[in-house]
Amino acid sequence: MGKQDSVAVAPPRDRRTINGADLVVEALLEVGAEKVFSIIGLGMLGLGRAFYDRRDEIGYVGHLNETNLTMMAQGYARQTGKPTFCFVYHASGTALSMMSMTTAWADNVPMVFVSTSSARSTIGRDQYAGIPRSPIEMSSQFTKWSHDISAAERIPEILARAWEIASTVPMGPVHISIPSDLYDVEVATHLARKSLKDTQRFVETAPDNAGTAEVARLLANAEYPVLLCGSEVGNLKVWKEMVALAEATGAPVICEQDPSYLGFPTSHAQYIGTPASNADVLAEADLAIAVGYEFTEKGIPGEAPILPASVKLVTVSSDPLLHGKQLRPDVALQGHLAKSLPLLAQEIQKVPATQKTMKARAAVCHAKREARAAAIAEADAMSRDLSPIPQKRVLRELCDKAEKDWIVVQAGSTLGWHLESMYEFDDPTNFHAVSGKASAQGWGAPAALGIQLGEPDRRVLAVLGDGNFMFSATCIWSAAQQDLPAIFVVNNNSGWVCVPDAIDAAYDRETDGPGRDAMAWTWGEAEIDYVGFARSFGLEARRVATSSELGDALEEAKQSNRAWLIEVCGV
Known part of the structure; x- marks a missing residue:
């Protein structure tokens, strides 16, 4: 050369x-x-x-x-x-x-x-x-x-x-x-x-004594207080401190409507659910203590006020932008929740409520818990051979078959309306979702994989709508490529059904099937093969038409240490 x-x-x-x-x-x-x-x-x-x-x-x-x-x-x-x-x-x-x-x-x-x-x-x-x-x-x-x-x-x-x-x-x-x-x-x-x-970090600020004493005074004079537990509690992993505060007050606990994290065990005797299911309790309340709580409005026609104007409001948060963002509080406590919640609980215990008051608060919690238990019992009584599978039955099957330490990722618009009431979390850190403030379709499946990467010795159960899954479906390649044992449960109701359903509810009308197909809200005649798609990426996969079949598939997935996709013929 x-x-x-x-x-x-x-x-x-x-x-x-x-x-x-x-x-x-x-x-x-x-x-x-x-x-x-x-x-x-x-x-x-x-x-x-x-x-x-x-x-x-x-x-x-x-x-x-x-x-x-x-x-x-x-x-x-x-x-x-x-x-x-x-x-x-x-x-x-x-x-x-x-x-x-x-x-x-x-x-x-x-x-x-x-x-x-x-x-x-x-x-x-x-x-x-x-x-x-x-x-x-x-x-x-x-x-x-x-x-x-x-x-x-x-x-x-x-x-x-x-x-x-x-x-x-x-x-x-x-x-x-x-x-x-x-x-x-x-x-x-x-x-x-x-x-x-x-580097040694000393950054956990706390509210002063005057602030916690004022909240304790308001609580002592309240007849119908409620605790509003926000996603910040779960984000900072201080749910045990939140439980201690709740037990010091005896008040019912309500979580955010669309939480990104749970901050309170849904199985606890004082947990009563979301604002949507507790409008009566909020209407009667005279004091609300909101801990790391986002009052996220949706901005839709006819939206009800977040809280009645007569309710005194206390906000507790580490975020200075949270106080007064959506509602102006009567008292705002600024500080890291890991410090703030124990200080507040200690101050409340200095001026304990009377036994009669605590019994009255417990009665409110008990009545709501009884209604919750009845709804779960009704779902449990449904036939396991129904097809398509009712959403509440899907969630009860998942709750029954999942191990207690499994991490649940919620990303199904219609399924999500029922998950909080049908699935009990003893450990609230086992729950993840995207908040109403974030509102992002397609978030669930890839986020579940990242959570599985962060917790390789436990199983992640991703509860997905088919529309949510379709948005980011190629992410499951990483489940096989990274050898991640996540389980994806895809509720196949053939489209973005939450959209036309919401239009019908808001405007008192009924959109028809052909119209929904033409608007690409539903998939029409397309027979999407979720099982074949998952298998082509190297996942185990199975299609189920009844609750009984779903239970069998979950048991099979449980015995395997591989990634799974279960397509549910749901509604």
């Missing part, structure tokens, strides 16, 4: 130096990240090389698209409580991850999104995968902090700061951008060996 025909070969990189991509991995290891979620594309090849070279030190999770990838990462962050890093591709990858950013904002999930942006030499030229300005502008409404990194040497500093901000209560997402050329910029020094894990 002549000299003019020789092929130029890049010289090997000097291992005594380190480049921007290596600094990324070093920073993630230093802050304590155990997994990283990423999809590598052009402009990110150096980062892909760095993750590949150190894949034995940090778990790498890839996927087919950034929407599913980042929702998996969100599930992982929700379960572990640690910030999760997601590295996404330029404009398109950032745009595809926006749904996860919005839900992380809504549900206070600690995440760090890192967008690769244009090389510094081409910014503003509408170059390949162009971003006119900065990718962090795309998410600015939903993040706690954002930053464009301008020099490779600053990568460790900024990523460590992002981790800290995302994980500080109230938790939430952070968005960072890194110009693509920084991954290959070499620097002379490595990251200083001062791990963020060594």
Whole structure:
């Protein structure tokens, strides 16, 4: 071969130096990240090389698209409580991850999104995968902090700061951008060996004595108090402190209408359900103590007030933006719930209610619990041979067959109306959903996979509507690729039935079948083969037409340590 025909070969990189991509991995290891979620594309090849070279030190999770990838990462962050890093591709990858950013904002999930942006030499030229300005502008409404990194040497500093901000209560997402050329910029020094894990954090603030004493005084004078338990209680995993507070008051406990986390055991004697099923209790209440509670309005015609105007309101939260957001409280207690709830319970015990008052509060709880038990008994009495399977019967079968330590992910619009009342949770941290504030179809299946990654020794049971599943169905590839034993139960009622049903209810009409098909609210004549689809990805799968068959399929899945999809012929 002549000299003019020789092929130029890049010289090997000097291992005594380190480049921007290596600094990324070093920073993630230093802050304590155990997994990283990423999809590598052009402009990110150096980062892909760095993750590949150190894949034995940090778990790498890839996927087919950034929407599913980042929702998996969100599930992982929700379960572990640690910030999760997601590295996404330029404009398109950032745009595809926006749904996860919005839900992380809504549900206070600690995440760090890192967008690769244009090389510094081409910014503003509408170059390949162009971003006119900065990718962090795309998410600015939903993040706690954002930053464009301008020099490779600053990568460790900024990523460590992002981790800290995302994980500080109230938790939430952070968005960072890194110009693509920084991954290959070499620097002379490595990251200083001062791990963020060594930092002692003293950040759990608490309300003052005057505030807790005032709440205790209001409670002592209340005849019909209620406790409103919000998702923040579950998010911060302080449900035992919430139980202690509830037992000190004796008051009935109502959870958010669409909680992202449960903060109270649904099997507890004081738990009575959601606002929708307890309008009578709220109408009689003279005091509401709302703990980390979102009064999320839906904004639909004829929507009833969240609380009667006559009810005195106390709010307790670590989030300064929660007080007075939707309703103006009479008293607002600011502080981390891990500190606030015990202090409040202690103050209440100093001025205990009379025995007569406690009996009256217990009677309200008992009556509601009796009604709840009767509804469950009615569902349990349904024939197990009915087909299609009634929704309440589906949920009772799941509750009966699931192990107590299984984690349930709720992402079925119509099934979700009944899950809280039909499925008992002794441990409320075994429940995950997307809140009404977030409202994101397609969230359930990928989030369940991320939760399973965060809790590999337990089973995750994802309860999905077929519309919700169709939105992100390709995510189940990761169940086989990552060998995750999640169980997906898909309620097949042939469409987004919640949409026309809601239209009919709101406007007192009845949309017909052909019209629903024409509007793409239902699938029409399409015979979607969910079982075949799941098997093509390597999952075990089965279609069931009766509650009895569902029970058999769940038992079979229980004996297996593989991913399963069970298609339910439901209504």
